[in-house]
Amino acid sequence: MPLTVRRPPGPARPATRLHTLPRQVAGTGFRVPWDGLAPDPGEHPCRRLDMSIAQSARVEDVLLGGKTHFPADLAAARQVLDGDEAAEQRAVDRKRFRTLAAAHLAHLPGADQLIDFGCGLPLPPRLLQASGPGFAELHRLAAPGSTMVHVDKDPLVMTHARALLAAPPDGAVHVRHHEADFADPDGVLGRSGVPVAWDRPVALLFFDVLHETPNARTVVDAYKAAVRPGSWLVISHRSADSPAGCAEADGYRVAGLPYSARTREEIAALVEGWELLGPGVAPVREWSPSLSPTDPRARRRANGYAVIARKP
Numbered sequence: 001m002p003l004t005v006r007r008p009p010g011p012a013r014p015a016t017r018l019h020t021l022p023r024q025v026a027g028t029g030f031r032v033p034w035d036g037l038a039p040d041p042g043e044h045p046c047r048r049l050d051m052s053i054a055q056s057a058r059v060e061d062v063l064l065g066g067k068t069h070f071p072a073d074l075a076a077a078r079q080v081l082d083g084d085e086a087a088e089q090r091a092v093d094r095k096r097f098r099t100l101a102a103a104h105l106a107h108l109p110g111a112d113q114l115i116d117f118g119c120g121l122p123l124p125p126r127l128l129q130a131s132g133p134g135f136a137e138l139h140r141l142a143a144p145g146s147t148m149v150h151v152d153k154d155p156l157v158m159t160h161a162r163a164l165l166a167a168p169p170d171g172a173v174h175v176r177h178h179e180a181d182f183a184d185p186d187g188v189l190g191r192s193g194v195p196v197a198w199d200r201p202v203a204l205l206f207f208d209v210l211h212e213t214p215n216a217r218t219v220v221d222a223y224k225a226a227v228r229p230g231s232w233l234v235i236s237h238r239s240a241d242s243p244a245g246c247a248e249a250d251g252y253r254v255a256g257l258p259y260s261a262r263t264r265e266e267i268a269a270l271v272e273g274w275e276l277l278g279p280g281v282a283p284v285r286e287w288s289p290s291l292s293p294t295d296p297r298a299r300r301r302a303n304g305y306a307v308i309a310r311k312p
Contacts, residue, residue, distance in 0.1 A: 056212060056257055057120040057157050063091035066124030068160065076255035084247055090303055093285045094236055095127060095135055097306050098207045101234050102141040104289055104308070110201035110230040112146040114138065115194055117182035118209030119150040121157055122164045137165055138205070144172040149194045153181040182206075183213040185222035201230035201311075208304075210270070211238040212258045220270045224311070231311045233274060236284055237267050241301040248303075267305050274309035281307045 054076035058069040062077035065088075069077075081087050105111040116138055127135040139148040150161045158179045167175040178194045180187055188194060196202055204223050210216040224233065239245040240261035252259035268281045279291040283302030291298050 079255040080251035102138045106143040111203045113196045114203040115149045116205045147174040149176045203232040236306040245303045271309040277308040
């Protein structure tokens with residue numbers, strides 16, 4: 001269900017007062033899933049939302065069968081689904097790779113600092129409870145002692161992240177949240193950037209977000225240059241190599257959402273100069289660290305691609 005924020009009883013706060021929104025107000029049942037400074041005086045960050053405009057993470061939530069979306073997102077999802085019965089399954093496949101990749105990174109050296117760029121909304125309950133291949137939030141898959149940083153520019157996404165993507169009770173993984181636009185590397189890497197140690201390897205996770213920016217090569221190259229050898233780069237990306245991928249792109253554009261589908265060669269260029277793991281750039285649905293690069297499944301044109309690479 002969409003997040004409902006209720007104000008506690010009492011007089012309104014002065015409009016000019018900046019304050020840290022409380023985790024809980026004593027004597028009431030009021031709880032705010034936000035642990036940072038309100039950008040506007042006395043206002044919860046979700047008050048900056050324009051619910052009349054669709055947003056990619058919420059459209060994906062519709063495709064996954066979630067409940068964290070608004071009528072504009074539902075209308076946009078209908079544009080994407082128009083005549084394409086497989087769009088929902090492709091959304092599930094993208095989340096399955098996300099789980100697979102995070103679990104695999106947990107066993108690789110130098111992957112104990114992870115940044116999830118454009119983290120999106122938490123997984124819907126129906127996926128977390130699904131039978132068959134498991135789905136899990138990234139911080140529950142990271143190796144003990146890891147730091148997981150969720151980055152997104154959408155205030156609703158980050159509010160849900162702070163509420164639901166919290167550190168596990170045993171404290172084995174440190175979870176942080178950073179509201180920023182991944183497509184602005186200078187801002188993310190600046191003085192107030194994400195809380196990781198850049199002098200150590202970092203895993204850069206771009207799960208199904210790079211299609212939202214037309215200059216993905218420039219963005220990824222900036223992050224690649226910022227990390228030290230031994231770092232990891234994980235990408236899943238929508239494809240321009242199939243009729244279904246092109247139809248999905250048309251649906252997003254009709255809905256007014258940014259969408260830059262790319263070919264297999266264009267996605268391979270994003271990891272140029274880095275060592276490829278497993279099959280290299282392979283279909284999202286087929287990608288596995290055990291899949292050979294010469295396997296026909298790894299070479300076929302698909303609706304989406306995935307790749308994991310390491311900086312030499």
